[in-house]
Amino acid sequence: MEWLNAIVQGTLLGGLYALFAAGLSLIFGVMRLVNIAHGDLIVLAAYLGLTVTTATGMHPMAALVIVVPAMALIGYALQRGLLNQTLGDDILPPLLVTFGLSVIIQNGLLEVYTADPQTLNAGALETASVAVGGVALGILPLLTFGIAIAVIWGLQWTFYHTALGRAFRAVSDNQDIAQLMGLNRRHIFGLAMALALGVTAIAGILLGIRTSFDPSIGGGRLIFGFEAVIIGGLGNLWGTLVGGVILGVAQTIGAKIDPGWQLLAGHIAFLVILAVRPNGLFPRVSG
């Protein structure tokens, strides 16, 4: 039963990792941009949530109404103002620029919020749980997992059933020809980044409710996000959810064996899958 508990908790934790990964996967899929600052943007969203909740007394979940659009705006501005200029045949400039961005965000947060660990106070939501067949399930992890499924379903639907999603796929396929069809790739990329950071905002708030955070933890979240994306297969959003779950389960099982093994077990699971299936478990079939 303890093992079952570890697996269930790990699965739910995977929902959070999938949310870390979804934005990363989205922008890589649309514009082949690897965003090194992704983890720090998650942390930035958590801090924005902190500011909103302390200033207005809102519940952190209600603060999403403000933080999600704010992050989306930041995403659009960031893409149009900075990242579009780095995109081209060479993959190195976006890596370097987002790495620099990561350093800037971390230090900016340090200046404004200090290095003290913070949490978002969500009241009863943090500790509430239900018992299912002898396993106690936290309401927050359940909610996180549900949100992850909803977000991935929503992204998937957007990609395959809307004009915006069609534009994303067209630009991803062939930028020049998409431009000929009247799609301005710079604007489309801006919208993709806005959507990705909107998802990142959700991930940041949920992270902030679940654990304490400080300006330096972005890098770790980036790694979890990357691992979930790679395990699931690049460009496959449902695969990303599976990747997150595998990572989460590996971590909780590792922690069950020895608390010191939690992170190591996750990385080992990632490396094993990378060695056996270099393209991930569910690689997108390319045309």
Add this chain to the structure above:
Amino acid sequence: MHDPILQTRGLNSYYGDFQALYDVELDVGEGEVLAIIGANGAGKTTLMRSITGLLTNGPGQIHYRGQDISRLRADEVAELGLAMVPEGRQLFPSLSVKENLMIGAQVGRKGPWDLKAVYDLFPILEERKDQASTSLSGGQQQMVAIGRALMANPDLILFDEISLGLAPIIIKDIYQALPGIIGEGMSAIIVEQDITKALSVSSRVYCLQEGRVSLESASDTVSREDISRAYFGIE
């Protein structure tokens, strides 16, 4: 000639340091079908990329209906009513046949062409509308590429090497369909290696040779000797 819909004046195009076009002067009349012929590497595709805005040009080199479009981005040019059927078809592989067509309508111009009109023109595409565009035969893919350009309801449509890599029977079909496509006042530029085909559907012909216009003539009076000379540069 009618009023020009498109004019190039002293058009020079570059790929990096390499100059691909030299002082190209070209006029397309309203409702006119123009053919552009020339050997591989003569600059035909470069000319298409310059006109559509995929290559940036110097100011004042390309005018569309009197407006200087030489510095506009490709999506801005498309909105003015200029569409292209690119060389090698270049469909979007992750989009279905229907989605490829719908992307063409993205510019939001009103006109006679919509999904139904394209399906009426190429009924096979309606049967295959939910398939991946990559699963079609070459000829069917060319139909999608043509339909995609028509969905923009352009006033000027550019066909870049539409017969390249297709079976002769398919080429014949497509050329038979062309007059019906280009009718209704649309102007067209047809880039083609098959000179007979190019002359049969056009009213005037330009030949490019090493980035320069080497011949400009009416399609029905041009002689084979003139074409050979302009094409190969042999006196």
